[in-house]
Amino acid sequence: MNDEYSDLKPSNNLARYVKRGQVTPDGRPAHIAFRPREKEDHISTFCLEMLQGDTVDAQVQDLRVTCPLTRKPKDQFALLNVGVTKQAVEDESPDRRVLEFKHVPMDGLESHCGIFGVRVDDAIIHKIIAEETFGMVSAT
Amino acid sequence: MTVTTWHVLAQEDRATTTARQQPSNRKMGNVAVEPTASTTAEAMSVATDITRSLLSRKPLKWSRQGVQVEINPPASNTEAPETLDSAGQAYWSLSKTLATHRPTITKKLFEDIYQELLSNVSDISVFISHQVVNLPVAYAPTMPSYVLPEVEALLESPLGLPAKLVSRLKELNSYSWDDEEQNSIQVQSLLSLKGFLDEYQPAIVPNTTITLGGHIIAEWRRSKTNLLTLEFLSDGAVKFIFFHRLGQAEQQINRVSGIAAVHNLPSALNWASISSLLNE
Numbered sequence: 001m002n003d004e005y006s007d008l009k010p011s012n013n014l015a016r017y018v019k020r021g022q023v024t025p026d027g028r029p030a031h032i033a034f035r036p037r038e039k040e041d042h043i044s045t046f047c048l049e050m051l052q053g054d055t056v057d058a059q060v061q062d063l064r065v066t067c068p069l070t071r072k073p074k075d076q077f078a079l080l081n082v083g084v085t086k087q088a089v090e091d092e093s094p095d096r097r098v099l100e101f102k103h104v105p106m107d108g109l110e111s112h113c114g115i116f117g118v119r120v121d122d123a124i125i126h127k128i129i130a131e132e133t134f135g136m137v138s139a140t
Numbered sequence: 141m142t143v144t145t146w147h148v149l150a151q152e153d154r155a156t157t158t159a160r161q162q163p164s165n166r167k168m169g170n171v172a173v174e175p176t177a178s179t180t181a182e183a184m185s186v187a188t189d190i191t192r193s194l195l196s197r198k199p200l201k202w203s204r205q206g207v208q209v210e211i212n213p214p215a216s217n218t219e220a221p222e223t224l225d226s227a228g229q230a231y232w233s234l235s236k237t238l239a240t241h242r243p244t245i246t247k248k249l250f251e252d253i254y255q256e257l258l259s260n261v262s263d264i265s266v267f268i269s270h271q272v273v274n275l276p277v278a279y280a281p282t283m284p285s286y287v288l289p290e291v292e293a294l295l296e297s298p299l300g301l302p303a304k305l306v307s308r309l310k311e312l313n314s315y316s317w318d319d320e321e322q323n324s325i326q327v328q329s330l331l332s333l334k335g336f337l338d339e340y341q342p343a344i345v346p347n348t349t350i351t352l353g354g355h356i357i358a359e360w361r362r363s364k365t366n367l368l369t370l371e372f373l374s375d376g377a378v379k380f381i382f383f384h385r386l387g388q389a390e391q392q393i394n395r396v397s398g399i400a401a402v403h404n405l406p407s408a409l410n411w412a413s414i415s416s417l418l419n420e
Contacts, residue, residue: 021315021322021350025308030349030357031369031381072319094395123397127381131364 005102008113010083012101013056014045015063017139020074027136029078031127035120042114043129045080047103050111060137067139068109075139078130085115085132092128099125291325299334302345312350323354332372333358336402342418346370360417365393368409368417378402384413 008014018033036043052062060077082101089099100116118125295310309325316324333356346358351371361367364383371379379399386392400408 019315019319019322019352021312021352024347024349024359026347028347030359032349032351032357032371072315092393092395123379123381124395127367127369127383127397128395 005104005114008047008082008101008103010081010086012082013048014080014082014085014101014113014115015048015060015077015137016043016045016080017067017069017071018076018078018136020072020076023074023076023136027076029076029130029133029136031123031130033078034115034118034126034129035123036118038120042102042104042116043118045113045115046077046109046111047113048079048111050103050113056135063111064139066109066111069139071139073140076136077139078133079135079137080129080132081134084134085129088132089125089128093125097122097125291327291330294327294330295325301334301337305345305348308348309356312348312356315350316354322350322352325350325356326354326374328374328376329355329372332376332378332402333370335376336370336372336378336405339402340418343420344418362417366413366417368414373399376401378405380405380409382409382414384410384417 016029016033018029022030022033024030034043046063046067048056048059048063051059051066053059056079063077086099086101089097097117099118102114102116104112104114106112115129118129291313292310295306295313299306301309309330313325316322336358342360344360346360348359349357351357355371355373357369357371359367359369361369365385367381367383369381373379377399378401379397381395381397383393383395386394394410396409398408405411405414
């Protein structure tokens, strides 16, 4: 099923929407922020390089404008690098899991992407991904 | 019709409340639901009766429109508000605060009812909490709590948790007020966290977050390879994630996850490493 989507490059960077209740007081995402929803086969993200702007700040600002999710103050976007995260999960997960990072465009949301190969009960992988976050920025 | 919630916190085995749909129980987190009064004065009268029952620690039997409500207040350990008047005033103040600060939920549940409550109370209802809570006596709050849902009442009670943690939990719980997707903290999850803290007495206050379902997640983290994350579920079990080094070897990191009862965590995990995380 994933074959219908194109792979992202290792150099791509992703933003994952994280609700305020899943951000620790010291500004890190909880592992559950990277737990796919029950009916989803991937972790939904946005590719910064597919947004407007030449810098991360500008791309995040474009995401704030175009993201259709209802957001509250203190909600965040967690930033991940595709190559680093993929390598960390392969190196550190007990089953040396190889994740797939795909471009999954949606109507009116060209930057939408997915991380495939993670299940709802893969707590260790959720945690490894959360630990690879290289930045947290306001979602509002 | 105006409906407002009325939660009475009472000690297990010492307080029982019976009403429609809840013929008998040994639980806390009461009750009540029944349109009763038709005027503000009558609603105040009902509130006063219940308050009086709590203050005097005498049972109250109450029958309106064919529904019997019986309240047996906590027999001991209950510190009464100073005066009946102040208790009544506190009740009304809290009712309005609840309606004001939880607009999403209250609108959804009691759309027109709460709007009316903000301006003109015409009825009062007490209703059954469907969240059954089996509360150990040791955790029972020492004061009755009017109107507040159980978890908020618990967080206001002397639970013996660090002030910093209680403050954080209140913040996490408040996120449910204006977010339909976010549940408030599950009472059993809070009690399970308390049970863990009581049993293992960690010196370090954990970082906490919350699942959409209302489960508390507590984390002790020294680095990305040395951490313990516990998700306290509603059934008393705990989902854990534990990363730690095996011996002195730089590359040997053990990463485990699973589920266990709180008291089984030491046998499920490397407890020496965990004790270090919790206390240093």
